[in-house]
Amino acid sequence: MRIFIPAASMAIIASAATTRGLGVTKQITRSRCVIGPRRRWPSSSSSSSSSPSSGLTRPSSAADAARYFFRRATVASSTSMSFACFVAPDGATTELSATAAASATSSNRSDIDDDDDDDDEDAMIERMARESLSIVGSLPPPSSFGGIPYLDTSSLDSTGSHRVVFVLGGPGAGKGTQSKRIVDAYKCVHLSVGELLRRGAERAGYPHAELIRRTLVAGNIVPVELSLGLLREAMDEAAAAAAAVEVEGDRRRRQHHHDDDTTNDDDDDAGYGSRIFLVDGFPRNHDNVRGWMEDMPHHASVLGALVYDCPMEELERRILSRVEASGRSDDNLISARKRFDTFRDQTVPVVRALERAQEMLAKTDGAGGGGIGGGGTAGGSRLNIVNIDASGSIEEVWEATKGAMDEYVRNDVLTANVKLLKAIDDCDIAGVTTLSDEDELLDGVDPIHDGSPPTTKTATNTPSFSSISNGRVDIVNGIKAIVSYDRKMKGGMKVRETRVWKHGPIGWKCVGVTRV
Numbered sequence: 001m002r003i004f005i006p007a008a009s010m011a012i013i014a015s016a017a018t019t020r021g022l023g024v025t026k027q028i029t030r031s032r033c034v035i036g037p038r039r040r041w042p043s044s045s046s047s048s049s050s051s052p053s054s055g056l057t058r059p060s061s062a063a064d065a066a067r068y069f070f071r072r073a074t075v076a077s078s079t080s081m082s083f084a085c086f087v088a089p090d091g092a093t094t095e096l097s098a099t100a101a102a103s104a105t106s107s108n109r110s111d112i113d114d115d116d117d118d119d120d121e122d123a124m125i126e127r128m129a130r131e132s133l134s135i136v137g138s139l140p141p142p143s144s145f146g147g148i149p150y151l152d153t154s155s156l157d158s159t160g161s162h163r164v165v166f167v168l169g170g171p172g173a174g175k176g177t178q179s180k181r182i183v184d185a186y187k188c189v190h191l192s193v194g195e196l197l198r199r200g201a202e203r204a205g206y207p208h209a210e211l212i213r214r215t216l217v218a219g220n221i222v223p224v225e226l227s228l229g230l231l232r233e234a235m236d237e238a239a240a241a242a243a244a245v246e247v248e249g250d251r252r253r254r255q256h257h258h259d260d261d262t263t264n265d266d267d268d269d270a271g272y273g274s275r276i277f278l279v280d281g282f283p284r285n286h287d288n289v290r291g292w293m294e295d296m297p298h299h300a301s302v303l304g305a306l307v308y309d310c311p312m313e314e315l316e317r318r319i320l321s322r323v324e325a326s327g328r329s330d331d332n333l334i335s336a337r338k339r340f341d342t343f344r345d346q347t348v349p350v351v352r353a354l355e356r357a358q359e360m361l362a363k364t365d366g367a368g369g370g371g372i373g374g375g376g377t378a379g380g381s382r383l384n385i386v387n388i389d390a391s392g393s394i395e396e397v398w399e400a401t402k403g404a405m406d407e408y409v410r411n412d413v414l415t416a417n418v419k420l421l422k423a424i425d426d427c428d429i430a431g432v433t434t435l436s437d438e439d440e441l442l443d444g445v446d447p448i449h450d451g452s453p454p455t456t457k458t459a460t461n462t463p464s465f466s467s468i469s470n471g472r473v474d475i476v477n478g479i480k481a482i483v484s485y486d487r488k489m490k491g492g493m494k495v496r497e498t499r500v501w502k503h504g505p506i507g508w509k510c511v512g513v514t515r516v
Contacts, residue, residue: 129356136382137301141365146471150414162300169308172318185478224291274507285346304384406475416508479503
């Protein structure tokens with residue numbers, strides 16, 4: 001509903017502004033009426049000239065200027081007419097057509113409106129960032145191992161919380177291509193919210209299938225609660241599948257190891273535990289973020305986001321090149337430009353908010369956390385938003401993607417490495433067995449000790465974590481990693497210890513260790 005403000009009423013407001021100054025304009029702008037920006041007067045060099053649209057001269061005093069403000073009030077009447085009110089120094093009022101008012105002030109209004117829009121968007125992004133701080137779920141502040149910062153992900157395994165990385169980018173940015181490579185190399189689970197909705201609409205017995213089907217056909221947005229429900233269900237199912245093959249997978253690997261020493265565990269697709277879920281195309285807008293924060297932090301911890309940046313010109317070129325091959329109805333320039341506009345207007349502010357949340361967390365996380373070797377605080381942030389230049393070749397983009405994924409995987413590898421060393425120190429044979437491949441570690445003998453692991457903890461056989469330095473982690477192929485570091489052993493001897501880790505059904509296991 002729009003409110004009609006007669007020109008006479010505007011004159012009264014203007015008269016009152018004389019004693020209150022131009023600050024009254026801010027109050028008018030905040031009113032419920034549709035009111036435009038202040039009129040900007042010509043420069044001093046044109047003070048004697050008249051405005052071509054109104055025939056009014058520039059005010060000669062501050063008091064006159066206080067009474068000269070120009071507002072556009074859009075009003076609803078039986079004739080659907082629009083009026084603008086101008087208040088002159090003598091208190092006289094003049095009604096101008098909205099068309100004339102727009103032509104006289106369009107450039108100034110555009111400048112001020114743009115500034116107001118920027119301020120509003122910045123405020124919205126700041127608010128969204130603050131609302132998103134708990135998006136990291138149960139992750140603690142960063143720690144360090146031998147000077148390497150990492151996130152201790154053990155709390156995720158103990159609570160059953162899923163590891164999530166958002167995948168965002170405009171149409172044609174290559175999200176699908178890179179996601180497929182990530183799944184192949186890192187054994188992640190790729191989940192597209194759009195695909196989950198389409199499957200949900202056709203799934204027999206799903207109580208919301210008809211609602212989703214009707215919503216998709218109408219081209220409307222499915223309630224975020226339903227989208228997140230399907231997403232959480234898919235993650236739970238993938239995690240349960242890995243747990244189901246854990247025992248069988250271990251049995252098969254042991255059997256293959258004894259029957260055929262040439263068996264390559266990398267080819268065993270029995271399942272992988274503690275996997276990272278790639279959530280493709282989500283969150284798209286502020287409503288998605290709000291829904292996630294209301295429903296998901298207890299079920300998932302967001303490690304960060306892969307954001308594929310690509311200019312519109314390159315996206316258009318890619319869309320044109322794949323039109324015939326893809327067969328997708330939305331693979332045309334018109335649809336692509338609309339999708340790009342949606343990404344720019346709705347998703348880019350989400351990315352900015354996540355980046356801002358990362359900055360906020362970095363300030364608080366830097367004040368806490370612990371370290372194993374190399375000092376106390378690790379620095380960094382629990383949230384890692386990575387912007388990737390997607391304008392290059394597929395291989396170039398893949399190299400940048402691997403660098404980002406290696407950072408996420410490194411958290412799990414170092415968490416497992418620290419847990420194993422602590423288990424050895426605590427003489428926790430069960431813990432050592434869980435985190436080690438007994439066959440490849442010579443039936444459980446870990447060369448961190450001279451001989452078999454001790455059964456009791458004493459001062460002479462307990463290495464000190466504080467002696468660890470010069471840590472290094474190399475992610476070899478997504479499911480294999482090498483961790484090396486310097487440490488002091490019994491008698492003050494300093495060694496370079498190297499542990500080889502592989503990803504399996506229960507997560508990461510140590511399959512080899514050497515000391516030099």
